[in-house]
Amino acid sequence: MDKEKMEEKGVTDLVMNERNILNKIDNEYVVRGVYTFQTKKFLYIVMEYMMGGDFANLLEGVKAFDEDAARFYLAQLTIAVNYLHSRNIIHRDLKPDNILVDSEGMIKLTDFGLSEINMNNYLTKYQETKSKKMSNNTFVNSDSDSDEDSDYEPPTPAGGLMVKKLDSEFLRLEAHSNKLKIKQNLNNIQNHKVLGSMVNKRKKVLGTPDYIAPEVILGKEVTKNVDWWAVGVIAYEFMTGGLPFNDDSPEKIFDNIKNRKMKWPKAIEETLSKEACSLIRSLMDYDPNKRLGSNGIEEIKSHPFFKDLDWDNLKSMKPPFVPCVQNEIDTTFFADDKKFNVKELQEIQNDMGSYSHNFQDFDSTVYNTLVDINKKEAEKMILKLDGLKKREENIQGSEDSDKNK
Numbered sequence: 001m002d003k004e005k006m007e008e009k010g011v012t013d014l015v016m017n018e019r020n021i022l023n024k025i026d027n028e029y030v031v032r033g034v035y036t037f038q039t040k041k042f043l044y045i046v047m048e049y050m051m052g053g054d055f056a057n058l059l060e061g062v063k064a065f066d067e068d069a070a071r072f073y074l075a076q077l078t079i080a081v082n083y084l085h086s087r088n089i090i091h092r093d094l095k096p097d098n099i100l101v102d103s104e105g106m107i108k109l110t111d112f113g114l115s116e117i118n119m120n121n122y123l124t125k126y127q128e129t130k131s132k133k134m135s136n137n138t139f140v141n142s143d144s145d146s147d148e149d150s151d152y153e154p155p156t157p158a159g160g161l162m163v164k165k166l167d168s169e170f171l172r173l174e175a176h177s178n179k180l181k182i183k184q185n186l187n188n189i190q191n192h193k194v195l196g197s198m199v200n201k202r203k204k205v206l207g208t209p210d211y212i213a214p215e216v217i218l219g220k221e222v223t224k225n226v227d228w229w230a231v232g233v234i235a236y237e238f239m240t241g242g243l244p245f246n247d248d249s250p251e252k253i254f255d256n257i258k259n260r261k262m263k264w265p266k267a268i269e270e271t272l273s274k275e276a277c278s279l280i281r282s283l284m285d286y287d288p289n290k291r292l293g294s295n296g297i298e299e300i301k302s303h304p305f306f307k308d309l310d311w312d313n314l315k316s317m318k319p320p321f322v323p324c325v326q327n328e329i330d331t332t333f334f335a336d337d338k339k340f341n342v343k344e345l346q347e348i349q350n351d352m353g354s355y356s357h358n359f360q361d362f363d364s365t366v367y368n369t370l371v372d373i374n375k376k377e378a379e380k381m382i383l384k385l386d387g388l389k390k391r392e393e394n395i396q397g398s399e400d401s402d403k404n405k
Contacts (some may be wrong), residue, residue, distance in 0.1 A: 001015065001042060001043040001044075001045075002041065002042060003038070003041060003042060003043060004041070014052070015043065017316075018045070018112055019036050019045065020204065020270070021089060021112045022045065022198065023036075024087070025087075027080065027083040028106075028315065029076050029077075029079050029080035029083065029106070029107060029108055029109060030080050030084065030108060030109045030110075031047050031048050031050065031100060031108045031109065031110040033045060033046070033049050034046045034047060034048065034220075036168040045179065047110065048102075048108070050100035050101060050102050050103075050108055050110075051101075051102070051103050052095050052098060052100065052101025052102060052103065052321070052322075052323035052325050053100070053101060053323070054096060054098070054100050054101070055073075055096035055097040055100075055101070055107075056095070056097040057237075058096075058321065059096055059237070059241070060156060062321075063241045064237075064238065064239060064241035065239060065320070066239075067239060067272070067273060067276055067305075068237075068320070069233065069320035069321075070238040070239050070276075070319060071305065071306060071309060071379065072314070072317065072319065073099075073107055073236065073238065073307055073320075074107065074231070074234070074235055075255070075306060075311060075314055076107045076314055077094075077099060077107060077109065077231060077234065078231065078293075078297060078300050078301075079311075079314070080107070080108070080109040080390055081094070081109070081228070081231060082297040084112070084227075085224045085227070088125065088224065089112060090109075090222065090223070090224050090227060091109070091112060091113075091227050091230075092216075092222070092226060092227070093111055093211075094109075094227055094230035094231060094234065095187065095208050095210075095212055095234070096234065096237065097111075097208065097212045098110050099325060101321070103323060104319065104322065105320070105321050105322035105323065106314075106315065106319060106320030110136040115250070120225070130338075145285065150187045154383075163384035166351050182283050195397045208252040209253045209254060210233060210243045210244075210245055210246055210253055211229075211230040211233045211256075212226075212230075212254075212257065213225070213226040213229035213230065213288070214229075214257050214258055214286055215288055217254050217257055217258050218258065223288060225288040225289070225291045225294050226301075227293075228283050228290070228291050228292060228294065229283065229284055229288075229291060230290075231283055231293070232279075232280055232281075232282075232283025232284035233245075233284065235276075235279055235280050235283060236280050236284075239276055239280075240268060240271075241270055242263065242274075243263075244262045244263050244264070244284070245262060245263070246263075251290075260286065263283075273305075274359075275303075275304040275305040275307070276305055278303070278304065278305065279292070279303055279305040282303065
């Protein structure tokens with residue numbers, strides 16, 4: 001993170017808050033912090049290494065999940081979000097990019113507020129130019145004669161839905177030209193359906209505004225329920241491969257969300273179970289106080305979509321996807337723009353120097369996490385700190401001795 005840019009935007013408090021949150025978190029579905037350090041120009045946050053990459057990259061390869069896989073991931077995501085809420089933390093930036101996959105195929109949530117900094121610029125401009133009056137329209141049925149959905153195609157067998165049921169042989173993914181490629185056991189292919197044209201039509205927009213709740217756009221009070229809205233958008237994306245309000249600019253997406261122009265083709269009802277459709281609609285209720293999850297996690301757990309799911313033993317279930325890597329530093333499942341290289345490491349070393357006053361307390365080490373990840377490194381760090389402490393004591397002792405002479 002660029003210090004100068006953080007200071008220009010006036011978000012130094014947010015940055016320190018992010019660090020504090022990472023240092024306090026202790027949950028199996030949330031990424032833990034290890035180190036924070038700084039150079040003259042930049043701030044760095046070092047977290048647990050999630051070798052499976054993120055769900056944005058995974059969705060790039062599989063397009064959409066079947067309901068069993070989606071159920072598994074959404075249950076873990078629900079527990080992670082509820083944990084944050086129990087610690088009075090509202091994530092505010094839930095999206096596939098911030099859902100990571102560990103070495104065992106389980107999810108871990110990351111990024112607790114820093115990415116929303118960029119989106120605030122779009123929201124401010126939008127709110128300055130648009131009325132804050134909510135439209136009375138209901139969900140728009142995309143089977144209408146609108147130009148937007150005139151090229152919609154009916155779902156086709158296995159048209160991209162590659163994640164099989166949890167009792168099937170696990171997928172093994174590998175990188176080819178830096179894109180995920182699917183390896184399947186041909187004897188176990190199941191005839192699934194995916195809303196393929198929705199996948200093809202989705203547009204990548206800077207800032208990922210697709211997951212923002214309507215009350216945020218309208219400048220109303222932000223509560224934990226904005227996160228449950230985002231979980232609903234993610235559920236839609238997981239099971240259809242598309243995004244409900246996607247368009248070619250943040251402003252148009254905000255308009256679609258505010259005016260309830262949700263893409264809900266008839267094919268969704270025909271392809272997804274009624275329980276899946278109900279879950280999505282309930283999580284994306286426009287009234288935050290009626291939104292599924294607003295009364296606690298138990299109402300999500302009791303939703304028919306999660307019927308018969310053993311919430312207490314999710315960790316013992318076989319995940320739909322387990323990252324297959326050659327070694328601990330294999331970055332197969334990371335997009336090119338998220339990979340770290342030797343040149344960047346050299347730049348960090350060259351940049352070491354004095355600290356900014358605004359970030360003088362930024363550096364930290366989370367010893368419990370470090371011990372879990374690398375006991376040997378933790379022991380070295382403790383010895384180093386003990387040495388520094390003794391050195392300070394010796395210096396202080398010498399100064400006191402000089403004063404007494």
